[in-house]
Amino acid sequence: MATDRHQAPSYPLRLDEELRAQLQAAADQHQRSLNAEIQARLKKSLELDGLGGSKATLTARLLKALADADAIARQLANKPG
Missing domain, CATH: 1.20.5 (Single alpha-helices involved in coiled-coils or other helix-helix interfaces)
Incomplete structure (x- = not known):
């Protein structure tokens, strides 16, 4: 998997407006981009799955x-x- 964000393939994602707004608010609070917020939350979800x-x-x-x-x-x- 490519680590350079400019080399990683893009993946268009459709979100309903309410969810997008919630994610954007969380991204702003954590001082990161919307993409980084989505990735962090997905990683956390997968880690929780791995914990049982x-x-x-x-x-x-x-x-x-x-x-x-x-x-x-x-x-x-x-x-x-």
Whole structure:
């Protein structure tokens, strides 16, 4: 895959206006181009897929880990000594 942005093949992308506006606002906030914002979000999505599934799955895993940590903290707090 070419790394020079001028050598990479272009890929026209049709977006509805509302989505485009949201992406442009996020790009402005992150001080990057619309193209860079779309690429960053796609990469993040693929990374999440590689970590074991959807955002909902990852959220559920995180909540379980927090509950487990809370249970351990409670046990330690009630332990004499």
